[in-house]
Amino acid sequence: MECIITIELGTNAVRVYAFDLNGRMLGSLKGYCPTFHSEPDYSEQDPDQIFITMLYVLKNLLNDLVHPKKYKVLSICFSASMHSVLAVDKRGNPMGNAITWADNRANKEAAELKKSALGKKIYKTTGTPLHPMSPLTKIAWIKNNEKEKFKQASKFLSLKSYILQQLTGEYMVDYSIASATGLLNIHKIQWEPEALKFAGITPAMLPDLVPVFTSTGRLNKAYQTSLGLSADTKLLVGSSDGCMAILGDGIIGEGMANITVEDSGAVRVMGDKVLQDEKQLFFNYLLTENRYVSGGPTNNGGNIFEWFTRQFGDFKNPFDIEDSMMELINKASGISPGSDGLIFLPYLLGERAPIWNANARGVYFGINIKHTKAHFLRAVIEGILYEIYSIGKTLQQHRAFNTLSINGSFGTLPFFVQMVADIYNKPVRLMHNYHSVSYGSYLISATEMGIYNSLDEAVKTVVLRDIVTPEKNNHGTYLKYYKIFESLSTKLANEFADIAALQQS
Amino acid sequence: MNQFLLCQKKAVELLLFPHIEEIGVIKNSAIRLNGFLNIVDDGLKIYYVQEGKFEWTINHRPFILYPGDVALILPGIAFGNENNVLEVGSFSWIHLRIKVNKKGQLLTGSWSSLSDSETRAVSKILQMNSSPVLQKFTEAGHIFKSIQSELFNQEIGYQARVNHLLDEIFIQMSRQFSRISNPGRDFPSTFMKLEHELRQDLSHQWTVEEMAALVGLGTTLFNDTVKSYSGFSPVSYLINIRISEAIKLLKKSDINLTDIALDTGFYSSQHFSTTFKKLTGYTPSQFRKNHSRTK
Numbered sequence: 149m150e151c152i153i154t155i156e157l158g159t160n161a162v163r164v165y166a167f168d169l170n171g172r173m174l175g176s177l178k179g180y181c182p183t184f185h186s187e188p189d190y191s192e193q194d195p196d197q198i199f200i201t202m203l204y205v206l207k208n209l210l211n212d213l214v215h216p217k218k219y220k221v222l223s224i225c226f227s228a229s230m231h232s233v234l235a236v237d238k239r240g241n242p243m244g245n246a247i248t249w250a251d252n253r254a255n256k257e258a259a260e261l262k263k264s265a266l267g268k269k270i271y272k273t274t275g276t277p278l279h280p281m282s283p284l285t286k287i288a289w290i291k292n293n294e295k296e297k298f299k300q301a302s303k304f305l306s307l308k309s310y311i312l313q314q315l316t317g318e319y320m321v322d323y324s325i326a327s328a329t330g331l332l333n334i335h336k337i338q339w340e341p342e343a344l345k346f347a348g349i350t351p352a353m354l355p356d357l358v359p360v361f362t363s364t365g366r367l368n369k370a371y372q373t374s375l376g377l378s379a380d381t382k383l384l385v386g387s388s389d390g391c392m393a394i395l396g397d398g399i400i401g402e403g404m405a406n407i408t409v410e411d412s413g414a415v416r417v418m419g420d421k422v423l424q425d426e427k428q429l430f431f432n433y434l435l436t437e438n439r440y441v442s443g444g445p446t447n448n449g450g451n452i453f454e455w456f457t458r459q460f461g462d463f464k465n466p467f468d469i470e471d472s473m474m475e476l477i478n479k480a481s482g483i484s485p486g487s488d489g490l491i492f493l494p495y496l497l498g499e500r501a502p503i504w505n506a507n508a509r510g511v512y513f514g515i516n517i518k519h520t521k522a523h524f525l526r527a528v529i530e531g532i533l534y535e536i537y538s539i540g541k542t543l544q545q546h547r548a549f550n551t552l553s554i555n556g557s558f559g560t561l562p563f564f565v566q567m568v569a570d571i572y573n574k575p576v577r578l579m580h581n582y583h584s585v586s587y588g589s590y591l592i593s594a595t596e597m598g599i600y601n602s603l604d605e606a607v608k609t610v611v612l613r614d615i616v617t618p619e620k621n622n623h624g625t626y627l628k629y630y631k632i633f634e635s636l637s638t639k640l641a642n643e644f645a646d647i648a649a650l651q652q653s
Numbered sequence: 654m655n656q657f658l659l660c661q662k663k664a665v666e667l668l669l670f671p672h673i674e675e676i677g678v679i680k681n682s683a684i685r686l687n688g689f690l691n692i693v694d695d696g697l698k699i700y701y702v703q704e705g706k707f708e709w710t711i712n713h714r715p716f717i718l719y720p721g722d723v724a725l726i727l728p729g730i731a732f733g734n735e736n737n738v739l740e741v742g743s744f745s746w747i748h749l750r751i752k753v754n755k756k757g758q759l760l761t762g763s764w765s766s767l768s769d770s771e772t773r774a775v776s777k778i779l780q781m782n783s784s785p786v787l788q789k790f791t792e793a794g795h796i797f798k799s800i801q802s803e804l805f806n807q808e809i810g811y812q813a814r815v816n817h818l819l820d821e822i823f824i825q826m827s828r829q830f831s832r833i834s835n836p837g838r839d840f841p842s843t844f845m846k847l848e849h850e851l852r853q854d855l856s857h858q859w860t861v862e863e864m865a866a867l868v869g870l871g872t873t874l875f876n877d878t879v880k881s882y883s884g885f886s887p888v889s890y891l892i893n894i895r896i897s898e899a900i901k902l903l904k905k906s907d908i909n910l911t912d913i914a915l916d917t918g919f920y921s922s923q924h925f926s927t928t929f930k931k932l933t934g935y936t937p938s939q940f941r942k943n944h945s946r947t948k
């Protein structure tokens with residue numbers, strides 16, 4: 149029997165899945181990898197710990213499941229979080245930790261570039277919003293602030309490129325991860341000279357640019373031995389977690405949108421054209437030569453509900469946040485939609501799409517004497533999903549969609565799904581106990597090995613069985629409150645700036 | 654409790670307890686200038702407030718203590734009233750002679766029946782706490798009272814009981830401190846704190862009991878919680894950090910393999926080499942060679 153392995157290098161865990169050739173999941177394991185915050189704005193991961201964690205988890209899955217049942221591993225396909233940057237020296241050794249997407253140290257570089265004419269031009273060619281998340285601004289930050297390190301650096305890699313290099317000796321980056329660096333011209337699919345100039349680097353300092361189906365060189369002999377894999381096991385460079393999630397949910401063309409609610413969240417659409425937006429609201433990532441994934445990310449997803457639970461949940465058992473969250477959801481369901489006029493802006497972590505305001509903060513609005521703890525709770529969940537709606541609404545001005553699919557550990561909670569359906573007034577499709585990112589990686593592998601004739605054909609086989617339809621009366625109620633939500637989110641810009649300044653002093 | 658004061662070398666009651674420098678209770682009915690001096694010494698002190706309100710500084714930070722509150726002053730930490738004033742009220746205290754080893758760990762001494770690993774965990778917990786004050790910790794008051802009556806009544810077994818009660822106070826304080834710093838709500842941040850402690854002292858032979866104690870959980874619940882959160886058993890997670898750190902050191906070519914092995918907590922270079930090869934397929938020296946070439 150033969151199987152396909154997928155590896156997701158996420159910001160807080162490495163996840164390894166095994167699938168048979170028909171896409172049936174055989175098993176999975178994860179391994180936690182910490183994110184370090186040595187300064188308030190910093191967010192870093194240790195590349196070697198990720199590498200070791202990946203080896204450990206992969207080895208365990210192979211030894212527990214794949215080898216005992218005599219599965220032959222045909223290919224291993226990788227996905228990873230976007231926007232990471234790792235400087236390596238001339239021997240290929242990391243110069244400190246990798247900087248992750250959540251790192252805001254390049255705030256100043258991003259703000260200045262965004263205001264400039266050059267910035268507008270770079271956004272147009274690269275499709276990546278000018279934001280501290282973007283490797284373009286991070287590398288510029290290193291150039292401006294760590295001159296010695298910048299001088300010594302021989303390459304700037306994504307975390308996935310580093311891991312692949314450790315396994316095979318080759319430096320590669322796939323189109324999708326590359327298109328999230330702010331350095332790639334997504335129309336011509338080559339590094340953008342003006343962006344590279346701003347970052348102060350040359351193309352030789354970046355990994356080789358390759359399509360997502362590319363197989364890297366052979367797995368190093370030592371790893372073949374320690375993992376028990378044969379020399380002909382293919383390693384596929386793969387794509388980013390965001391692009392994989394949308395594939396895994398069966399989206400390959402226009403007319404559909406995909407929502408992810410994990411700790412953070414995103415709304416994405418796919419098409420064969422870039423979404424050009426004057427206000428630079430969207431990202432546009434490249435999946436293949438003729439497919440772009442466009443959308444907007446939010447900082448404030450399930451992590452805000454978790455924050456609320458930590459403060460106000462019951463915690464009958466120590467650290468059992470799942471149980472406390474379920475109990476809160478139960479209580480929230482007893483309150484009517486709209487929380488009887490209590491509105492919550494979830495911007496505890498600043499916000500990206502659609503307001504792109506790092507200074508934004510959380511707000512309760514409309515509190516009256518009848519509101520109870522349960523109202524405050526329901527308002528939090530509504531606020532998180534109003535934000536998801538506001539991204540979708542902005543996207544819809546550029547590209548119409550009729551159906552929605554949803555994934556993510558929070559997104560697939562029944563209470564959340566129903567609320568998304570009601571707020572959008574559209575049916576929402578999903579599948580429980582399903583990991584969209586890994587399934588997307590399986591589809592890439594299966595297409596590459598010819599099980600499907602094309603990626604389109606592969607993705608069309610995905611059927612999300614569960615459909616949640618909107619309840620008629622709720623949409624109108626939500627919409628009335630959403631109007632106020634939307635207006636507050638921009639109206640308070642001055643006060644957000646003032647309070648953020650006070651909080652930072 | 655009535656007022657009393659027993660001092661080592663003067664009080665016969667302390668003859669069998671050379672580790673107790675001083676124990677006493679004071680009831681003060683009028684403010685006394687120069688009655689409570691700000692001092693630093695190398696003993697460990699525990700104060701328990703019974704009545705009144707006391708403004709004390711510990712390690713140059715001001716604290717106000719109310720009845721039921723306990724202050725813990727670690728060796729070498731400045732303690733007293735800022736103006737040297739003894740305020741109105743009553744409190745009991747004990748000063749213990751506690752040694753500190755080179756690594757900064759508190760060594761309770763031969764009187765204690767805590768195991769080595771428990772002592773290390775207790776020491777870590779007491780030292781990593783941000784506040785030296787436990788509020789409303791009346792258990793300490795009861796223990797103080799029992800110690801006092803054991804010392805004065807000297808019934809059969811009192812030597813053992815006093816020492817047990819001293820252990821008891823350390824155990825109760827550690828549990829209370831770890832409950833306060835880990836209120837059982839935020840495992841991600843609790844786990845980050847633990848991970849930080851592990852990295853700070855990677856060469857130490859950590860036991861699961863020690864790790865669990867730092868997080869304020871029993872070992873069974875600790876194992877389950879770590880496993881479901883991280884996918885690793887606590888020991889596997891520790892090995893992962895050890896190897897990740899070793900990789901970094903291997904890439905700096907000037908440290909020898911035995912030092913790397915010991916610094917990252919392996920028993921020997923042999924143990925390091927086998928563990929490393931099992932996971933990576935390379936021996937540490939092959940790995941080093943591969944990564945010292947210019948690419």
